[in-house]
Amino acid sequence: MNWLKKKIAQHRRERNRRGLKDSAYQFVFNETLEGDYVCFDCETTGLNPARDRIVSLSAVRISGDRILTSQGINFLIEQADAISEESIKVHQIRNQDLQQQQAQLLSEEEAISRFLHFIRGATLVGYYLEFDVAMVNSVIKPWLGVELPNPRIEVSELYYELRAKEHLYGVYQPAVDLSFEEILKHLQLPNFGQHNAFNDALMTALIFVKLRKLQQTSL
Amino acid sequence: MAIEQHYQFLQNVTPFDRLPESQLMAIAQTFDVLYYPKGEYVELSEPCLLLVIKGVIQEAQDGKVMAKYANGAYFNETSLLRSETNQASVTQYKVLEEAILYRVPQAVFLETLQSFAEFKAHFYSNIVDKLNAWHQQRQRVAATEVMMEAVCSAPIQPLVVVNADASVSEAARQMVQNKTDCCLIELGEAHESLDERWAILTSTDILRFTARQFEEDSVPSALEFRARDLANKPLQTVHELDYLFNALLKMTRFQIDRLVVRREKNNGEIAYSGFLHLKDLMGVFANQSALVLLKIEQANSVEDLAELSNQLDDLVATLHLKGIKVHYIAKLVNELHRKIIQRLISLLLPEGLHSKVAVLLLGSEGRSEQLLRTDQDNALLFVDDINADEKRQLWDFSAAFTQAMLQLGFPPCPGGVMLNQPTWRQAQTGFKAQLRDWLDKPSMETFMHLAIFADAQIVFGEEALLDVQRKFMAQRLTDTPLFLRHFAKVALQFETPVSFFGGFITRQSEKGAVIDIKKGAIFPIVHGIRVLALENGIKECNTHWRIKALMDLGVFETAQGIELGETLNYFNGLRLDAMLRQKDNAAPGQAGDSELNNDVALDDLTHLQQDILKQALQVVNQFKSFLQQHFKLRELL
Structure with missing residues (x-):
């Protein structure tokens, strides 16, 4: 089965690559490097990738036990429309905050372009990564004609596997609370407090590092 | 904004909290986060400063635990600051509790150190302290740890017992055979206490005996003379599990060179197991306190003693640094203070008066609780029948003594509790009258005097002089029970x-x-x-x-x-x-x-x-x- 999965993945990657409009971004399809992980998270104006936009984006690289926060990226992105009240309540980035940091704001294309360089050859790690990837894809698909080809690791999935192993009942599917807070609590990791893209990326990275350690020891 | 929590973390860590915001931000930018599960060692591929976000790290140097670091602490600064890496010692950081750490690159730390004097001062004073402490510890660890070890860890000479009728020659022969210089003689009388039943004969006694034989013809030969008639009583013993320094104190107090070591047998009965010799004890000590003791004995002037008493303060600091309980330090230091004072008195007081006086230490010195010389509280009692000439000598002595004590570094007592004051320099009857007066007229002042006197300990002279006053005071207290209640209120x-x-x-x-x-x-x-x-x-x-x-x-x-x-x-x-x-x-x-x-x-x-x-x-x-x-x-x- 594994070879089939691999084959399909390769095929998709290939089809994806044929769509690339700008040859300067050929590097996006560079070979994946062993042991190179990037954790990323974005805050958005809403939960619909088709309509909503990225407000801030953070990513940190993980090297073994070390989370390289010093070399991470943190972008704030300019917005064409005012950010809605509901989403401000979630990420606490106000329209005013964007105005105040005008100088540091990046255009959407610039931010995503730098992001693509940053994650070159890396495996992406995230919590409900699908959504974040979809948000990025919604930018690059119309622009570059491709979707993010990087392999992905979903930490909630890793966590579920770990918890599921605690039950040795074969087909029994345990109910595991996969909320971010619950995972942090169960793994006894510190909650750095306020949700923002950087914090979430950092904490997701910690979850990933710890889960991987636990996997190693349980093997 | 993104590094807000790094910044907030730093703000709460001394001495980072002394840095300006911009510098904190700059440092926070360089943070990496490290994760270690329990039981692993923190391996550093390159030098860096580490801060604990969560968890516990234990530092060990050459296998010896030096420190533990928990939430909000920083570590490994020593290796960043030390110019030459100390190859001789290996520092290991073990993760005692799953840890998340921040890592600051060495370059950033050193640069901050150079730019901010106050920040630097903190680390340097800290590091110097730490290094000093570490060096001193390495130098003195042997000496002070030995102090706190049990008697049985010192070399104990074998127990030699000769029977009650043995001659001096027989005793000497057995001592030589066992390669030791003393023996016990069982007197065979069923006295009530074990220590009473035994006597000790040492090579010194035999030496004196031989000298006497040479001088006096009437002394019988060693073959005939019974060993028990030369032997000393009572025995001074020490339990084999007692601290070595208590053994030293005992030898000092009784001016003897040997203690008999006792231990409990399985049936709970006490038995003697050997001799602890001063020279062996000195061998294992080989540190200041033991040397000070010897020097006190050799001191021949107030100047000599003054120099010694200054050394005692260093001894206190060292022992305290080592974490020895203050109560034990006080015990040791006060014993040494007493030796100094005794030596001082014997230098100053005419021999003829030795049996007619009692010099008392009062207050904290009397309680053996004075660590550094904070004040001198002392008193002089003397017998009632004393002639004018002797009285004059005593007055001269009290003036000279108070002066010499100042020279030894004991500051004057602000309340004037010193033996050059009339109140604290009295004949037996006079002082008794004064005690009665104090007890009968309670006031804050008399309470203070009585409190000071209640802690009186004899340091030189006739114990009986103090006992009389003690008994008198106890009697008055029983007669007037209300007094103690008022006295207690002072607390x-x-x-x-x-x-x-x-x-x-x-x-x-x-x-x-x-x-x-x-x-x-x-x-x-x-x-x-x-x-x-x-x-x-x-x-x-x-x-x-x-x-x-x-x-x-x-x-x-x-x-x-x-x-x-x-x-x-x-x-x-x-x-x-x-x-x-x-x-x-x-x-x-x-x-x-x-x-x-x-x-x-x-x-x-x-x-x-x-x-x-x-x-x-x-x-x-x-x-x-x-x-x-x-x-x-x-x-x-």
Whole structure:
């Protein structure tokens, strides 16, 4: 089965690559490097990738036990429309905050372009990564004609596997609370407090590092 | 914004909190996060400073645990600051509790160090302290640890026992055969105590005997002379599990070179197992305290003694640094102080008067609780029948003694409790009359005098002179039970510096918020225990021994007594810390000792120390309410 999965993945990657409009971004399809992980998270104006936009984006690289926060990226992105009240309540980035940091704001294309360089050859790690990837894809698909080809690791999935192993009942599917807070609590990791893209990326990275350690020891 | 929490973390870590915001931000930018599961070692591929976000890290040097770091602590700064890497020692950081760390690159740390003087000062003073402590520890660890080891860890000479009728030659032969220089002689009389039944014969006795034979013809030969007639009694013994330094104290006190080591047999009976010899003890000690003892004996002038008493302060600092309980340090140092004072008196007092006087140490010296020379409290009692000439000699002595004590670094007593004052230099009858006067007319002043006298210990001269006064005082106390209740109330006169809500009650001084640890914490315990000891007729003067005696009498629960003793140790430790700090800060050449006060600055205490202090002050409050109930002080007013 594994070879089939691999084959399909390769095929998709290939089809994806044929769509690339700008040859300067050929590097996006560079070979994946062993042991190179990037954790990323974005805050958005809403939960619909088709309509909503990225407000801030953070990513940190993980090297073994070390989370390289010093070399991470943190972008704030300019917005064409005012950010809605509901989403401000979630990420606490106000329209005013964007105005105040005008100088540091990046255009959407610039931010995503730098992001693509940053994650070159890396495996992406995230919590409900699908959504974040979809948000990025919604930018690059119309622009570059491709979707993010990087392999992905979903930490909630890793966590579920770990918890599921605690039950040795074969087909029994345990109910595991996969909320971010619950995972942090169960793994006894510190909650750095306020949700923002950087914090979430950092904490997701910690979850990933710890889960991987636990996997190693349980093997 | 993204590194907000890094920044906030740093803000709460001393000395980073002293840096300007921009620098903190710059440092926070360079943070990486490290994760280690429990039991792993922190491996550093390149030098860096580490801060603990969560978890516990244990530092070990050459396998010896040096420190533990928990949330909010930083570590590994030593290796960044030390210019040459110390190849000889291996530092290891073990993860005791799953840890998340921040990592700051060496370059960033060193650059910050260069740019901000205050920040640098913190690390350097800290590092110098740490390194000093580490070096001193390495130098002295052997000596001081030996002190706290048990007697049985020292070389013990074999026990040689000869029978009661053995001749001197027979005893000598057995000693030589066993390669030792003393033996026990069983007298065979069924005396009540074990120590009474035995006598000790040493090579010195045989030496003296031989010399006597040479001088006097009437002395019989060694073959005929019975060994028991040369032997010494009573035996001085030490338990094999007692501290070595207690053995040293015993030898010092009785001026002997050998102690008999005793141990319990399986059936609980006490048996002798060998001899502990001073020269063997010196061999294992080989440190200052032992040397000081020898030097005291050799001192021939006040100047010699003054030099020695200055060395004692260093000894106190070293022992304290080593973490030895203040109570033990006090015991050792006071014994040495006494030796110095005894030597001083023998230098100053005409021989003819030795049997007619008693020199007393009062107050904290009497209780063996004075660590640094904070003041001199002493008194002189003499017999009633004394002629005018002798009286004049005594007056001369008292003046010279007080002067010499100043020279030895004992500051004058502000309350004038010194033997050159008429009140504290009296004949037997005169002093008795004065005691009665004090007991009959209670006032704050007489309370103070009585408190000081209640701790009197003889340092030189006739024990009987003090015993008479003690008995007199005890009798008067039994006759007037109300007196003790009023006396006990004095323990409550100062407020405990902790508020109802558990916060400190402080006073502002140039050192910031301070607490007078003596008034607020030490005095109530010491005085309360003193009154209880008087009430129960306990002869001991040291507060710890009094507590022990009170526990034995059932006045306290054992747990309560131990808690009180440890609490007192903690306060005295803080007080000693503060005083050593004051001494260090005193300008050279200045008479630093007289400046010492009892203020403990809260800024000098770590969070942990402050927490313990609060709890300890609660113990003081509990003890005060115990006193209130015990002496029914509420009804007194």
